[in-house]
Amino acid sequence: MAGVYISGIGITKFGKRKESLQTLMYESYAQATESQESNFDAVFVGCMNPDEFVGDSNFATLIVDHLGLYQTPSVRIDNAPASGSAAFEQAYFSIASGHYQKVLVLAGEKMSNLSTGETTRILSKLIDKYERSTGATMPALAALVTRRYMHDYGLSREELAQAAVKNHYNGTLNPYAQFQKEITIDDVLKSKMISDPLRLYDCASISDGACAAILTSKKTDVKVSGIGHATDFLSLQYRDSLTSFNATKIAAKRAYDMAKKSPKDIDVAEVHDAFTILEIVNPEDLGFFKPGEGAAALIDGKTGLSGDLPINTSGGLKARGHPVGATGLAQICEIVWQLRGEAGKRQVPANIGLCHNIGGFVNNNIVTILESC
Amino acid sequence: MAGVYISGIGITKFGKRKESLQTLMYESYAQATESQESNFDAVFVGCMNPDEFVGDSNFATLIVDHLGLYQTPSVRIDNAPASGSAAFEQAYFSIASGHYQKVLVLAGEKMSNLSTGETTRILSKLIDKYERSTGATMPALAALVTRRYMHDYGLSREELAQAAVKNHYNGTLNPYAQFQKEITIDDVLKSKMISDPLRLYDCASISDGACAAILTSKKTDVKVSGIGHATDFLSLQYRDSLTSFNATKIAAKRAYDMAKKSPKDIDVAEVHDAFTILEIVNPEDLGFFKPGEGAAALIDGKTGLSGDLPINTSGGLKARGHPVGATGLAQICEIVWQLRGEAGKRQVPANIGLCHNIGGFVNNNIVTILESC
Numbered sequence: 001m002a003g004v005y006i007s008g009i010g011i012t013k014f015g016k017r018k019e020s021l022q023t024l025m026y027e028s029y030a031q032a033t034e035s036q037e038s039n040f041d042a043v044f045v046g047c048m049n050p051d052e053f054v055g056d057s058n059f060a061t062l063i064v065d066h067l068g069l070y071q072t073p074s075v076r077i078d079n080a081p082a083s084g085s086a087a088f089e090q091a092y093f094s095i096a097s098g099h100y101q102k103v104l105v106l107a108g109e110k111m112s113n114l115s116t117g118e119t120t121r122i123l124s125k126l127i128d129k130y131e132r133s134t135g136a137t138m139p140a141l142a143a144l145v146t147r148r149y150m151h152d153y154g155l156s157r158e159e160l161a162q163a164a165v166k167n168h169y170n171g172t173l174n175p176y177a178q179f180q181k182e183i184t185i186d187d188v189l190k191s192k193m194i195s196d197p198l199r200l201y202d203c204a205s206i207s208d209g210a211c212a213a214i215l216t217s218k219k220t221d222v223k224v225s226g227i228g229h230a231t232d233f234l235s236l237q238y239r240d241s242l243t244s245f246n247a248t249k250i251a252a253k254r255a256y257d258m259a260k261k262s263p264k265d266i267d268v269a270e271v272h273d274a275f276t277i278l279e280i281v282n283p284e285d286l287g288f289f290k291p292g293e294g295a296a297a298l299i300d301g302k303t304g305l306s307g308d309l310p311i312n313t314s315g316g317l318k319a320r321g322h323p324v325g326a327t328g329l330a331q332i333c334e335i336v337w338q339l340r341g342e343a344g345k346r347q348v349p350a351n352i353g354l355c356h357n358i359g360g361f362v363n364n365n366i367v368t369i370l371e372s373c
Numbered sequence: 374m375a376g377v378y379i380s381g382i383g384i385t386k387f388g389k390r391k392e393s394l395q396t397l398m399y400e401s402y403a404q405a406t407e408s409q410e411s412n413f414d415a416v417f418v419g420c421m422n423p424d425e426f427v428g429d430s431n432f433a434t435l436i437v438d439h440l441g442l443y444q445t446p447s448v449r450i451d452n453a454p455a456s457g458s459a460a461f462e463q464a465y466f467s468i469a470s471g472h473y474q475k476v477l478v479l480a481g482e483k484m485s486n487l488s489t490g491e492t493t494r495i496l497s498k499l500i501d502k503y504e505r506s507t508g509a510t511m512p513a514l515a516a517l518v519t520r521r522y523m524h525d526y527g528l529s530r531e532e533l534a535q536a537a538v539k540n541h542y543n544g545t546l547n548p549y550a551q552f553q554k555e556i557t558i559d560d561v562l563k564s565k566m567i568s569d570p571l572r573l574y575d576c577a578s579i580s581d582g583a584c585a586a587i588l589t590s591k592k593t594d595v596k597v598s599g600i601g602h603a604t605d606f607l608s609l610q611y612r613d614s615l616t617s618f619n620a621t622k623i624a625a626k627r628a629y630d631m632a633k634k635s636p637k638d639i640d641v642a643e644v645h646d647a648f649t650i651l652e653i654v655n656p657e658d659l660g661f662f663k664p665g666e667g668a669a670a671l672i673d674g675k676t677g678l679s680g681d682l683p684i685n686t687s688g689g690l691k692a693r694g695h696p697v698g699a700t701g702l703a704q705i706c707e708i709v710w711q712l713r714g715e716a717g718k719r720q721v722p723a724n725i726g727l728c729h730n731i732g733g734f735v736n737n738n739i740v741t742i743l744e745s746c
Contacts, residue, residue: 002470042602051424057498058453058607058733065607065736071623073602074737075459078449080431086448090463097375097469099600125430227472229415229446234431234438250444360431363438364447 004095005220006213006370007102008032009333014209014321015178021047021054021110022066024210029067029106032212040214041100043067043074046087046107047325050076052122054110063106080126081274082359083107084211084328085366089227091215101217107329108210119206123324126360128235139203141236141361142275143195148242149277150197153292157197161188162298163279164201167312170305171319173346178207178321188276202276207321211329213336219373222339225352226259226369228252234363247365248285248356255354255367256287263287266309266369267350268338270331272358273316279303282356283311286367310348313338328357332368339372377468378593379586379743380475381405382706387582387694388551394420394427394483395439397583402440402479405585413587414473416440416447419460419480420698423449425495427483436479453499454647455732456480457584457701458739462600464588474590480702481583492579496697499733501608512576514609514734515648516568521615522650523570526665530570534561535671536652537574540685543678544692546719551580551694575649580694584702586709592746595712598725599632599742601625607736620738621658621729628727628740629660636660639682639742640723641711643704645731646689652676655729656684659740683721686711701730705741712745 010031012024019027025045029038043064050059060074079086084107094100111119124137131141149155165185171177183201191200215224230250233239240246256262263286271282280294288309289297297303303311314320314334317327335353337343355368383404385397392400398418402411416437423432433447452459457480467473484492497510504514522528538558544550556574564573588597603623606612613619629635636659644655653667661682662670670676676684687693687707690700708726710716728741 049424049430051422051495051498055498056502057422057451057495058500058737060452061604061607061733061737062501064604069604071603071605071619074604075463075602076451078430078451079433090448090466093463093466093470093472096472097466099466099469122424122430125424125428127431128435129429229448230444231434231437231442231447232444234434246444360434364431364434 002096002098002217004092004224005216005218006222006336007216007220008036008214009336010212011176011330011333012209013176014207014323016112017208021050021108022063024208025063025106025108026067028210028212032214040069040072040102040104042094042103043069043072044087044091044103044105045074045076046083046329047076048078048080048083048109049122053114079364080359081324082328082357082364082366083325085355085357085368088213088329088332088368089229089366092224092227095215095217103215105213105215105329106210107326109323109325110208111206111323112208131235138361139195139198142277143198145242146197146277152243155295157189158185159295159299160276161185163273163276164188164318166298166304167273167316167318170313170346171315174315174320177315177319178205179319198275204274204317204322207323209321209323209326211326211333213329213332221372222336223371223373225371226255226261228254228258228367230254230365232363236361243281244291245285245362247363248282251365251367252286255369259369261352261369265352266354267352268310268313268335268348269354270312270314270334271356273312273318274322274358286356305346305348313343313346313348328366331355331357335370339370375469375471375590377465377597378589378591379595379709380589380593381409381587382709383585384549384703384706385582386549387580387696389485390581394423394481395436397581398436398479398481399440401583401585405587413442413445413475413477415467415476416442416445417460417464417476417478418447418449419456419702420449421451421453421456421482422495426487452737453732454697455701455730455737455739456698458728458730458741461586461702461705461741462602462739465597465600468588468590476588478586478588478702479583480699482696482698483581484579484696485581504608511734512568512571515650516571518615519570519650525616528668530562531558532668532672533649534558536646536649537561537691539671539677540646540689540691543686543719544688547688547693550688550692551578552692571648577647577690577695580696582694582696582699584699584706586702586705594745595709596744596746598744599628599634601627601631601740603627603738605736609734616654617664618658618735620736621655624738624740625659628742632742634725634742638725639727640725641686641708641721642682642684642727643687643707644684644729646685646691647695659729678719678721686716686719686721701739704728704730708743712743
């Protein structure tokens, strides 16, 4: 199996953007190709739902046309909010097989042009049809998980809020983050109720944005050393647990095995904090902390910028923003910056980094491990 | 690069089906796994637009859940009406890389539950936004191509109808075909006008159906020997020609080069006859006949079941049916049957077969070459 390396990345500022999705993708592409030739064997486009969010189908073709990459093979990958990392995974296979030598991964979503109601309708289709019929939304499922975790482990509402506070602080140091202002625990507790006990500041935003990454068979300073992918029951009610997710645990094991690493080898991680509770549960499922100890690690500062294992240095989904299809690749961009020492004011010491991207409500997850070399 | 082989295939009857899309996929999966274990390293799902056609997102997860393939990695591939062959291509990379040893490809679409107007709206989003704004639909673009071909090469309306007549005849020999009745040139000429000069019987149907294929690194009797993929301008107005398509010519060259074959090595082919004119243009672009000679080859019976190069032995999109996401994999199933000598009454002598699948209006095309071994 050929080695696969990253030779360029790009990202747009996330948030409410006026530009079209293809223009956002172009912006990230231009940044990724700034210091290298822009000829590619193929383009892999991670995007969850351009059909409904922006009203364009045949989106893989639209993108290569918009970028002027005539004749280049192109395909769109949908893995719900794990579309960005899934596109990266498919691109990885294409290089590892020796079929291609240099490919472009683009990932993005434009969500802000629809009403909140329409966006909620689209996002709710990620949920099992029966659970959806009972009125379940993504925040409602996250609220169930939160209540159960509070019950099992004694997590307080204030402790939970700390996840948003930490990630908003990190966001102030990331020029591409949607939100670049600090918030307090009090701000979280006073924000609008979304699904009890989750409030507005417990939830990732609706956002627009795009990212790019160039994968190559030629050695660079960042290697893709592990990719793990696993699914679980679509329906939340059939899962083994409400406070620990098999799709993360199995994906992580597969990625660690492939990279020949263990959780203690990881220096920095981006985890899928679509809701504050996931900032606590995900690190446990990734093996960083024991079950029930994720909150203490957060409160004690272990996952802060000067902690032993900084998590979501980018601001995470919470503060960087969560254009669903873009998120997985945005995590990869952040880890590449960290490994290269290009993360500016939020730089932490790191040789090995991990990204954890969730599809659906924690049922189609991808873990990617990158390594300096 | 590891060799990639096909160890099982399955297909449902195409047409108006009452079952859900996941049930159709299960039916094809059950057929493909009839004589082997059903454990897979991953599942690749080719489907163009489940979000709008059936109202389900997160479709890759839904499918592994419905099939009981818990924890198996799964991803959805969208390449417009070339989604089936694109899913096959991604699955190919995953095995060729050595990352996986045995994977399942599923492809399908359920279109018949929406009104014709709604289906036309969804399919028209495949077209460039500006051309769409002028009222262009897929049949309208095909009509432009037809008129130009008639002008350039003197094709008659009666000759064009022969493409539908031939494929409907082949369909009578395929138990999975949507249409299993012979038609006459007169039937075509008297059918409802869709977009002048194209009539109802010049157009592939709206259809439901699904297919499955199992790819493995272990040697079987059918090898994947070539895959070529190419895109072109999204907009028809910018193409080099209206009667010959670069996305087919370049994809074909790439597939021939990889397989170390030339057009004259191909014994049987499935080509993307979404409209009758494409049954004439595609074989020219694939190098089987010179420009302007595709119609004569058809009329002379060269592409019939007893001709030198039988084309669309399955009945093609025209008679087998065209559930958009399924079509690319349905072509692959037909070629596998032909190579294995399992094509029943439509069997032709064949050791090497080719599939040609179009995404969008001839702008994101994949050519796959399979070989007996």
